[in-house]
Structures are given as structure tokens and as C-alpha cells.
Amino acid sequence: MDSEKSCKESSYFMKSVFIKLRSESQTVILFMIGILISLFVLYPFLVLLIKSLMNEGRITLDVYIRILKDQETYKAIGNTIYVSLGVTLLTSLFGGTLAWLVTRTDYVYKEAIKKLAFLTFMMPSYVIAISWIEFFGRNGYWNRILRNIFGIYEYRFIPYSLEAVILVMSIHLYPLVFMAIANALGKTDPSLEDAAVMSGASRLKAVITITLPLTIPSFIAIGLLVFSRTMANFGVAAVLALPVGEEVLTTRIYSGLTNLDLQLAIAISVILVIFSGIVFFMNNVLMRKRRFTTMTANAQKAKLIPLGKWKNSIVFFVILFQSITTIIPLIVIVTSSFLKRWGLTLTLDHLTLNNYVVLLFKNQLTRGAFKNSIFYGCIGASIAAGVGGVVSYISNKTDLNGRKLVEFIVTWPMAFPNMVLAVAATLAWMHPPFKLYGTRWIIIVTYIALFLPIIIKNVSGLIQNQDVFIEKAGRMCGASNIRVFKDITLPMIMPGLRSGWILAFLIALREIPISLLLYSPGTETIGVMLFGLKSNSYGLEMTSTLAVVIIGMTIIGHVLLKKVKGLKMEVEK
Amino acid sequence: MYRKVKRSTLLLLILILAGMIIFSACSANNIEETKKDDKIEKAVASEKSAYSEEEGKITVYLSGSEPMIKKLEEEFEAQRGDVLDLLHMGCGPLRQKVWTEKEAGQIQADVVWGSDPLMYRVLTKEGALENYLPKEYDAIKSEYKIGDGYYTLVNERYGVIIYNKDHIEKESIPKAFSDLKDKKWDGVMVMADANQSSTALALTSAIYQMSGNNWDYLKVMHENHLFLTKKNGEVPSKISEGEFDVGIAPHDGVLRLQKKAKKDGYETPLALAWPEEGALAIQRPIAIIKNQKRPDSNKKIAEEFVDFILSKKAQMITANFGFVSVRKDIPLPIGVPEDIKVMPVDWGYASEHEEELRDGFREIMQGK
Numbered sequence: 001m002d003s004e005k006s007c008k009e010s011s012y013f014m015k016s017v018f019i020k021l022r023s024e025s026q027t028v029i030l031f032m033i034g035i036l037i038s039l040f041v042l043y044p045f046l047v048l049l050i051k052s053l054m055n056e057g058r059i060t061l062d063v064y065i066r067i068l069k070d071q072e073t074y075k076a077i078g079n080t081i082y083v084s085l086g087v088t089l090l091t092s093l094f095g096g097t098l099a100w101l102v103t104r105t106d107y108v109y110k111e112a113i114k115k116l117a118f119l120t121f122m123m124p125s126y127v128i129a130i131s132w133i134e135f136f137g138r139n140g141y142w143n144r145i146l147r148n149i150f151g152i153y154e155y156r157f158i159p160y161s162l163e164a165v166i167l168v169m170s171i172h173l174y175p176l177v178f179m180a181i182a183n184a185l186g187k188t189d190p191s192l193e194d195a196a197v198m199s200g201a202s203r204l205k206a207v208i209t210i211t212l213p214l215t216i217p218s219f220i221a222i223g224l225l226v227f228s229r230t231m232a233n234f235g236v237a238a239v240l241a242l243p244v245g246e247e248v249l250t251t252r253i254y255s256g257l258t259n260l261d262l263q264l265a266i267a268i269s270v271i272l273v274i275f276s277g278i279v280f281f282m283n284n285v286l287m288r289k290r291r292f293t294t295m296t297a298n299a300q301k302a303k304l305i306p307l308g309k310w311k312n313s314i315v316f317f318v319i320l321f322q323s324i325t326t327i328i329p330l331i332v333i334v335t336s337s338f339l340k341r342w343g344l345t346l347t348l349d350h351l352t353l354n355n356y357v358v359l360l361f362k363n364q365l366t367r368g369a370f371k372n373s374i375f376y377g378c379i380g381a382s383i384a385a386g387v388g389g390v391v392s393y394i395s396n397k398t399d400l401n402g403r404k405l406v407e408f409i410v411t412w413p414m415a416f417p418n419m420v421l422a423v424a425a426t427l428a429w430m431h432p433p434f435k436l437y438g439t440r441w442i443i444i445v446t447y448i449a450l451f452l453p454i455i456i457k458n459v460s461g462l463i464q465n466q467d468v469f470i471e472k473a474g475r476m477c478g479a480s481n482i483r484v485f486k487d488i489t490l491p492m493i494m495p496g497l498r499s500g501w502i503l504a505f506l507i508a509l510r511e512i513p514i515s516l517l518l519y520s521p522g523t524e525t526i527g528v529m530l531f532g533l534k535s536n537s538y539g540l541e542m543t544s545t546l547a548v549v550i551i552g553m554t555i556i557g558h559v560l561l562k563k564v565k566g567l568k569m570e571v572e573k
Numbered sequence: 574m575y576r577k578v579k580r581s582t583l584l585l586l587i588l589i590l591a592g593m594i595i596f597s598a599c600s601a602n603n604i605e606e607t608k609k610d611d612k613i614e615k616a617v618a619s620e621k622s623a624y625s626e627e628e629g630k631i632t633v634y635l636s637g638s639e640p641m642i643k644k645l646e647e648e649f650e651a652q653r654g655d656v657l658d659l660l661h662m663g664c665g666p667l668r669q670k671v672w673t674e675k676e677a678g679q680i681q682a683d684v685v686w687g688s689d690p691l692m693y694r695v696l697t698k699e700g701a702l703e704n705y706l707p708k709e710y711d712a713i714k715s716e717y718k719i720g721d722g723y724y725t726l727v728n729e730r731y732g733v734i735i736y737n738k739d740h741i742e743k744e745s746i747p748k749a750f751s752d753l754k755d756k757k758w759d760g761v762m763v764m765a766d767a768n769q770s771s772t773a774l775a776l777t778s779a780i781y782q783m784s785g786n787n788w789d790y791l792k793v794m795h796e797n798h799l800f801l802t803k804k805n806g807e808v809p810s811k812i813s814e815g816e817f818d819v820g821i822a823p824h825d826g827v828l829r830l831q832k833k834a835k836k837d838g839y840e841t842p843l844a845l846a847w848p849e850e851g852a853l854a855i856q857r858p859i860a861i862i863k864n865q866k867r868p869d870s871n872k873k874i875a876e877e878f879v880d881f882i883l884s885k886k887a888q889m890i891t892a893n894f895g896f897v898s899v900r901k902d903i904p905l906p907i908g909v910p911e912d913i914k915v916m917p918v919d920w921g922y923a924s925e926h927e928e929e930l931r932d933g934f935r936e937i938m939q940g941k
Contacts, residue, residue: 051676072939138761139815158760160800242766243801245939255768258665259931260672340839343814350839423673430677438681516666517673521632521658531662539810 033394036387037410039434040449044424045412051427052266063263064270072247073268079162080248080275083237084230086166087173091226092219094170094321095177101318102178103185104211106304108315113178116322121175121503122554123329124510126235127547129168130540131329133159133239134336139343141332164240165248169233171325173226176503177219180458183495184218185211203305217460224283225457228276228414234513250417257419265420272415280408330551333544342540355545359533368522369529370553376440376525377508380447381501387448388455389497393489395456396463397471407456414453421446422517440523446514451504458500459493502558509550526550628868631875632658636667636687637857638829641894648890649881656874663804664688664771675701683867683875686727686859686882689775690920691927693724693858703861705876707883709900716917717856717899724860727882728896730823731915732776732853735809739842740818747819749849750783754793761818762794763808766801767934772855773805776821777934778923779853783916788933795937813843823855825895828908845908851916857896859883 053059067073101107102114135142136159146152188211196206234250242251249272256265307314336342337355344350360366388410395407413421425446429436436442474484512527519528526546533542635642642661650657660682662670667688674680680701685693696702702723710718710725717726734747740761747753753762765773777791784790791799800817802808808822809830827843834841859882861875881887888898892906905911923930 072935075939133816137816238769238803242769242803244798245795245801247939255935257669258769258771259928260668262673262676340837341813341834341841343816344839352837354837419669423669426673427677430674430679437677516662517670519660521660531666539814 033387033390033406037391037406037452040387040445041410041412041452044421044428044446044449047428048266048420048424049270052263052270055263063267067264067267067271072252073271076247076249076252076268077271079241079246080231080250080272083162083165083169083248084227086163087169087230088223088227090166090170091174091177092223094174095179095222096181096215096219098174098178098318099181099185100207100211101314103182104190104207104305106306107318108311109318113318113322116326117175117178118558119330119551119555120171120322120326121179122506122551122558123172123326124235124506124547124550125169125172125233126239126510127333127543127550128172128329129236129239130543130547131332132164132168134332134342134540134544135328141335158244160240160244162241162246165236168236168240169230171329172236173229174325176226176458177222179499180218180222180496181215184215188214220283221457221460224279225454227279228411228453228457231272231275232414232417234417234419253417254419257423262423265423269416269420273412276411276415277408280411284404333547336541336544337548339541342544355541356549359542359545359549366529369524369526372440372523373509373526376444376447377505380444380451380508381504384448384451384455384504385497385501388452388500389459389490389493391452392456392459392463392493393485396460397489410456411453413449418450418511418513419517421450422514425514425518437518438520443515443518443523443525446518447504447508447511450507450511450514451500454504454507455497455500458503459496463489463493463496505557506554509553628870629874630656630658631683631871631878632660632681633684633686633878634660634662634667634671634682635685636662636664638825638894641891644890645882645887648886649878652881653874653877657878663806665769665804668692668771671696675699679864680862682862683864683871684859684861684878687857688771689855690719690724690726690858691775691924692771693720693860694920694924696860697721697723701863703863703872703875705861705879707876708880709883709885712885712900712902713883714899714901719920720858720860724858725879725883726856726899727859727888728857728891729899730825730855730857730896731909731913732779732821732855733824734819734846734848735812735822735824735827736819736844736846737812737815737817737842738844739815746844747846747848750780750790750821751850753819753821754790754797756797758819759797762797763800763802763811763817763820764794765805765808765822766803766938768931769801770804772823774927774931774934775855775918775923776805776823776853778926778930779855779916779918780821781930781933782919782922783850783853788937791934791937795940799938801938809843813841815842824852824909825906828895828906831908847910847913849914851914854915854917856899 052063053061055062098113098117102110107113134140136157137143140159192214193206193210196210197203201209232250234254237246237248237251238254241248247255249268253265253268253272256262256268335346338351338353339346340350340352340354391407391410395403416424425442426437428434429442429445436445470488471484474488475481479487509526510530511525512531515525515527516531519525530543530546533546639661642659646657646659660670664687667685671680671682671685671692674682675696693702697720704722706722707725713726717729719726734750734753736746738746745757747758765776767774767777780790781788800811802811805822806826808820809827811817812820813830813834824845827845830843831841834843859879861872861879867875883900885900885902888900888903892898892903895906895908897905897909905913
């Protein structure tokens with residue numbers, strides 16, 4: 001009763017304030033963004049938080065005290081940090097090196113690097129984990145090679161460990177770093193580097209003291225994304241670490257949910273949010289102490305650094321690296337998809353096309369599931385790109401109070417396993433006036449919350465590198481804020497928006513927990529179908545088949561997108 | 574100018590946060606008040622089910638083999654028309670979805686079927702289930718007549734030893750659970766994780782009781798580096814794929830995999846060993862969810878569906894998919910020995926000590 005009255009009072013007061021502020025366009029935009037973010041992110045989160053604090057009608061911190069006394073919590077935290085740091089360091093090394101080779105050197109097979117990195121990026125982390133098992137497992141292809149060709153029968157390598165998680169996640173995420181750093185390097189003026197060389201510095205010193213610092217914003221932004229994504233990842237840890245008794249925070253949360261202990265799951269999720277917040281604010285503190293300026297208007301084509309005597313060695317190692325991270329996993333899953341049952345020997349009588357037939361034609365849900373996943377993915381990714389782009393702009397290019405807080409709130413879902421987002425969505429959207437439960441919109445709304453952090457992190461590095469003077473020049477010519485955003489800022493961040501959209505869409509194609517907990521008859525997704533296939537006594541061969549189909553669809557989609565873009569450019573000419 | 578703008582935007586942000594907190598508190602309070610006051614419950618709860626918005630259609634949440642579910646659906650709707658909306662998921666997600674909806678105010682399903690008795694005992698205690706005795710209740714064997722009408726046991730499956738006969742010589746085939754303590758199984762044993770799988774928790778309860786209400790048996794399993802899967806269906810999968818040699822899991826998945834291998838034309842190395850201590854019996858209940866807003870016609874359909882699942886025809890279908898019937902007049906599935914020795918599980922004990930069992934399992938399996 002009292003709560004209803006409070007709702008009305010606050011609503012009235014907000015209306016009054018809104019009327020006063022409507023003449024300020026920036027404030028109005030922030031207000032509208034705030035409403036959207038509150039609906040998609042803050043409201044479900046606060047419902048969840050209040051739930052964790054309520055025990056038999058009174059507010060208490062009992063559940064937080066309980067988990068802070070539990071030694072298992074600290075072990076899970078330690079494991080989470082270990083894995084996340086490991087992945088962040090490895091991906092920075094892999095992605096940064098490849099980005100530098102592609103943008104700043106005369107490396108010969110640049111297109112191959114880009115295409116193979118994108119291909120790796122399109123493989124779900126879960127699928128890379130599966131191919132890891134199929135290759136290195138006790139009956140895996142590597143062991144069969146050792147056995148049949150080299151006669152080695154003693155099996156020693158155990159493919160399940162925290163280190164396995166680090167390696168698989170690094171393979172999955174290094175393309176993000178590669179794309180972000182390549183974008184940043186592409187917009188950095190190489191003449192600064194040339195000036196250093198003319199002043200007597202060696203090429204290596206110029207790279208270390210000029211180019212590397214200029215890419216720090218992108219390294220930090222994408223490193224934050226990688227760290228957060230790894231912290232929040234559940235699938236790989238569940239496949240490669242949990243089976244041998246190694247737990248991370250996400251698997252701990254999952255166990256809490258499975259054991260119907262929602263408060264435990266929420267409390268640990270809050271810990272993840274706190275960690276995410278610490279990383280986020282450390283990022284901001286570091287960034288605030290430096291000023292980054294680049295003039296891209298006069299950027300010349302970069303003078304490529306010759307690799308000289310190192311060329312052959314570098315080519316060899318790059319090919320080796322990308323073979324291990326992209327080609328071998330693809331060969332493994334394609335091979336497995338043609339087996340009647342994974343684990344059978346590779347002989348003609350054990351091969352079949354039936355896995356594809358079952359997946360694409362016999363399953364009654366296939367057509368509807370693909371259609372739904374594509375629809376939800378497009379809607380969710382598009383809305384997230386729109387909102388995320390504006391949030392990123394507000395956060396980095398305006399003087400509005402609370403801008404960093406807005407960005408931080410939007411990135412909260414990154415710290416939550418998808419299962420917790422699904423629970424939050426259930427609790428939040430079960431009742432009028434916002435009853436979405438049982439419709440497709442609860443899935444879409446939850447996808448938006450899931451996608452927003454991804455969009456923002458892809459855009460942040462780019463937007464921070466943009467010189468504020470260009471915008472001011474636009475305003476001095478009489479353009480409005482909106483015009484400046486549309487004509488100057490938007491083209492600059494479009495690569496980030498595009499890659500973020502693609503990433504979000506890909507996640508929608510293969511996501512399982514949100515779909516499984518929130519789906520209703522008629523709103524099945526690929527994830528729900530994937531789950532159904534597993535319960536039909538299929539094994540790794542069917543998982544591999546689905547992986548091949550998803551990757552194939554993604555490649556086709558990407559090619560079509562490029563053609564549409566090319567067509568548009570032709571029209572403009 | 575700047576100062577005014579800053580103060581205004583700051584005030585605006587505070588208001589947004591405050592509004593959201595109040596609004597969220599409203600939702601949370603609604604959830605709490607739903608349990609206390611029927612009037613508020615009537616105001617808050619939807620007049621219609623979220624899914625079956627029309628009369629004449631019910632929603633069923635269930636777990637189990639998808640081909641079996643499709644066959645049962647076809648049979649029931651052949652008699653009754655298009656009256657079913659089925660949501661199929663695993664035991665864990667099923668439990669999760671039901672429980673989350675209950676916390677949110679109202680379970681949306683009309684009927685829930687699958688998993689194990691632990692979930693239904695909790696739901697009964699919380700008053701979430703309708704009381705209904707199926708028409709052919711008397712056809713059930715007496716040992717399966719539990720639940721006092723709030724839920725009905727309709728199928729049974731047995732936790733047994735599963736092994737890969739390509740990797741194990743005949744004289745080494747384990748004949749009892751105690752055989753698995755041997756060091757020769759180090760690193761090649763697999764079982765589902767009791768903290769991820771609802772059915773695995775039931776198996777863990779059974780093993781704990783078999784061991785004399787202590788953890789001795791599972792401690793030895795951990796010393797043999799027992800590998801833990803997400804769900805029971807993965808246990809026979811991983812054994813058939815050559816990844817592991819032996820495991821503990823329900824028998825029905827093995828029977829289905831053996832059938833599928835025969836149909837697809839390859840040899841599967843999967844085999845069952847029926848342990849001397851007795852197979853661990855786990856039943857699959859069915860129940861009608863209590864919902865005062867449900868139209869009478871839908872309630873009738875729900876009751877008919879429960880009757881159908883217990884009918885001879887449906888029981889024959891489920892037996893063909895490896896499940897053991899609770900009826901007196903249905904033969905055992907092919908592959909289940911006639912002289913099978915069964916070890917019953919004390920579900921009352923398991924229910925009361927559920928948290929201890931889960932925590933104990935985790936403590937052992939994550940220890941060094």
C-alpha cells in the first residue's frame with residue numbers, strides 16, 4: 001500500500017523535473033537513454049538485488065555474510081582472476097602482434113590473417129572447447145595419430161584444467177583484440193612515428209614510445225572487454241574445468257541456481273559486478289591521467305616497416321599459430337560432423353550425411369528456430385547498437401554529470417551469467433504492467449541487456465581516439481549537436497558498431513540458457529533446438545554438425561553484408 | 574549556465590535511480606505480498622495462463638527423451654485434439670524454471686512431469702500442487718503409491734554401472750559398485766555432478782545411503798579422479814565415445830543409445846552391469862500445478878493428461894524408450910533383467926538432508 005503511493009509520488013515528481021529540462025537537448029537525450037537503460041538493465045537488476053536482501057519480509061545481509069565466510073568462494077574468486085588475467089594477457093599478445101603485422105609491416109598474407117581471425121571469431125567458445133576435447137581427448141584425433149603412426153600408447157595428457165580454459169578462451173577472444181587494435185592503428189597518424197625516426201630513434205623504439213602508447217586506449221578498452229567476458233563465461237569453464245573439480249565464480253553461480261539457492265547465486269553475481277566495477281574504474285582512472293590526440297584528417301598511407309631477414313620466420317609462426325587456432329579446430333568439427341557417432345574410427349561405413357539431414361530437415365523446430373534466432377538477434381543487436389552508440393558518445397564526449405555512471409550501469413549484465421539474466425527477467429517481467437513473460441519480447445529484452453556491454457566496449461576504444469577538435473570545428477560551422485554526431489562521430493565509430501552488432505548477433509544464434517528458461521511454445525530458438533538434440537541421444541557429432549551450420553550461416557551473412565555495403569558505395573559514386 | 578545544467582542533470586540522475594529503486598521495491602513487495610494476501614494475489618496474477626491464453630489448452634513442462642515425448646503427444650492429441658503446449662527441457666532447467674516461476678508468483682505450467690521426487694516433495698510442502706488421484710491408480714504397484722495424491726509416480730529408472738566393453742576384458746567387468754573402488758579405474762570413471770544435475774543429486778543420495786549414510790564410497794571415487802558431467806545423459810555418451818571406461822548413471826539412456834546404434838548401423842561398445850548391491854531406483858513423478866485462475870475445462874484436460882500418462886498405452890510407449898513402468902500389468906523393458914535386484918531410496922531422508930548432500934559432494938569432489 002505504501003509502496004504504491006511512493007510510486008505515484010515519484011512518478012509525478014519526475015514529470016515536473018522533465019518539463020523543466022526539456023529545452024536542454026543533451027539532457028533530454030540523457031533522460032531518454034536513462035529510461036531505456038533503467039528498463040532493460042537497472043530494473044531487472046534491482047529486483048534481483050532486493051530479492052537477495054529480503055529474507056522472510058525483512059532486510060538482511062545474511063546471505064552475503066554466509067558466502068564471505070565460505071572458503072569455496074575465495075577459491076572460486078582466485079580461479080576466476082587467474083583465468084581472466086591469463087586470457088587477457090594471451091589475447092593481447094596474440095591480437096596485438098597480428099594487428100601490428102597487418103597494419104604496419106609489409107607482411108605478405110595480410111588478408112589471410114584477417115579472414116582466419118574472423119573465422120575464429122565466428123566459432124562459439126563452446127565449440128572450440130568441444131574441438132579441443134575431440135582433438136586432445138583420450139580417444140581424440142591427436143591420440144589416434146600418436147597411436148597409429150608413432151605407436152605411442154601411453155596416454156598422459158589431461159585436456160581438462162584451468163589452463164585448458166585459458167587456452168580455449170584465448171583462441172576464442174584474440175580476434176576481438178586483433179580487430180580493435182587494427183582499427184586503432186589504422187587511425188593513428190604514422191607520421192608521428194616517422195618524425196621520431198627522423199630524430200634518430202630506432203624503429204623499435206618509435207613503436208614502443210609512440211605507436212604503443214597511442215593504442216593504449218584501445219588495448220585497455222578491449223582488454224577490459226576480454227577480462228569481463230572471460231570472468232562471465234560459463235560454457236568453457238563448465239566443459240573443461242568443472243568436471244575435474246575446478247570451480248570459477250560463474251560455475252558457482254550456476255550451482256547455486258541448480259540447487260535453487262537464488263540468494264547465493266545473486267550474491268556471487270554481485271561480487272562479479274563489484275569486480276567488474278573495480279576494473280571499470282581503474283580503466284577510467286588510467287585514462288583520465290593521459291590526453292590522447294590524433295589527427296586523422298591528414299593521415300598519410302602508412303609507410304610499411306620491412307620485416308627483412310625475419311620475414312620467413314614470422315610467416316612460418318603466423319601460419320602455425322592460425323593453423324592451430326582456426327584450421328585444425330575447423331577440420332576437427334567438420335570431420336566429426338560426418339561420423340555416425342563420435343569416437344568411431346574414420347572408416348567409410350562409419351561416415352554419414354544423416355547428421356545434417358536430421359538437423360536441417362527432420363527436426364520440426366529447425367525452420368522456426370532459425371527464423372526466431374535470426375529475428376531476435378537482429379532486433380536485439382540493432383536496438384543495443386543504437387542505445388550503446390549513444391551511451392558511448394555521452395560517456396566520452398559530453399560534460400554531463402553521471403555520464404560514467406550510465407556507462408557502468410549498462411555494463412553490469414556482462415558480469416552476470418546468462419542464467420542469472422534469465423532469472424532476473426522472469427522475476428522482473430512476470431507481472432503487469434510490464435508482463436512480457438511467455439512472449440518473445442522477454443527474450444529480446446534480455447538479449448538487449450546482454451548485448452549492450454558488447455556494443456559499448458567495441459565502440460569505446462574508437463571514440464576515445466577521436467579528437468575533440470573535429471567536433472568543435474563542426475559546431476563552429478553552425479552544426480547542432482545532433483548534426484555533429486551524425487556527420488562526424490557516427491562515421492568514426494561505425495566499424496565498432498558493426499563489429500559489435502555482428503558479435504551480438506552471433507551470440508543470439510547459439511545462446512542457450514536465456515532461451516531455455518524463457519522460451520514458450522512458438523518462440524523456440526536454435527539454443528532450445530540444440531538442447532533438444534542432445535537429449536535425443538546424440539553426441540559430439542551432432543554438436544559438431546550444428547557448429548558447422550552456424551559457422552556456415554555466419555559466413556554467408558557476412559558475405560551478403562559486404563555485398564550490400566559495396567552496392568551502396570557504387571550508387572554513391 | 575554550466576552550473577545550472579550540472580545541478581539539473583545530477584538531480585535528474587538521482588531521480589531516475591530513486592524511481593527505479595522504488596519501482597523495483599514495488600515489484601519485490603508484490604512478490605512477497607503474493608504469499609500473504611489472497612486479495613493482492615488475485616489483483617496481481619494474470620487471469621489467464623501466460624501460454625495457454627484460451628480455454629481448452631494446457632501447458633506441460635517435462636523432461637525426458639524427445640522422441641518419446643513426441644510420440645506421447647501424438648497419441649494424446651489423436652484422442653483429444655490440439656490441446657497441449659509442451660515445454661521440453663532437462664531435469665535441471667525444469668527444476669529451475671518451476672522454482673523461479675514459483676518465486677515470481679505463479680508457476681505457469683498446468684502439469685509438470687519428470688525429474689525426481691525431491692522437487693515434488695518441496696512443491697507439495699509449499700502447497701503448489703493440486704490433489705488428484707488418477708483413474709487407474711489401483712493399477713499401480715503398491716510400493717509406488719506415494720505422494721498422497723499431490724504427485725503420482727509414473728516411471729522408474731535405475732542407477733547402474735555402465736561400461737565400455739571394447740576397453741574392458743570379460744573377467745574385469747565390474748559386478749558391484751564396490752568393484753569401482755579398485756585403482757585400475759583411476760582416471761577412467763565418470764558420473765554426473767550432483768551440483769549441476771537434479772537426477773545426479775538423487776543418485777548421490779542413493780549412493781550415500783548405500784554407503785551407510787556416510788561419504789566413504791564417494792571419497793574413494795574422488796581418489797580415483799571421478800570425472801563429473803553436467804547431466805546424466807552425457808555419461809553413456811562419453812563412455813560410448815571411448816573417453817571413459819566405466820560410469821554410474823540411469824540405465825534408460827544406454828538402452829536408447831544401443832537401439833540407435835543398431836538402427837544407424839554401427840557397433841556401440843556400451844554395456845550395462847547390474848550391481849550386486851542393487852540398482853538405485855529413481856522414479857519420475859507427474860503432478861498438476863495448483864492455480865485458482867485455471868478454467869474448469871483446462872483442469873479437466875490436465876487430469877485427462879495425467880490419466881493418459883498412467884494408462885496402459887502410454888506406459889507401453891515409455892517402456893519402449895527404456896523406462897520401467899509402475900503398473901502391475903506392463904512387462905519390463907528389453908534389456909532390464911527379470912531378476913533385477915533394486916535398492917530403494919529413502920526420499921524423505923534425501924529431502925531433509927538435501928543441502929548437506931550437495932555441500933558434502935562438492936567438498937569431496939573439489940578437494941585436493
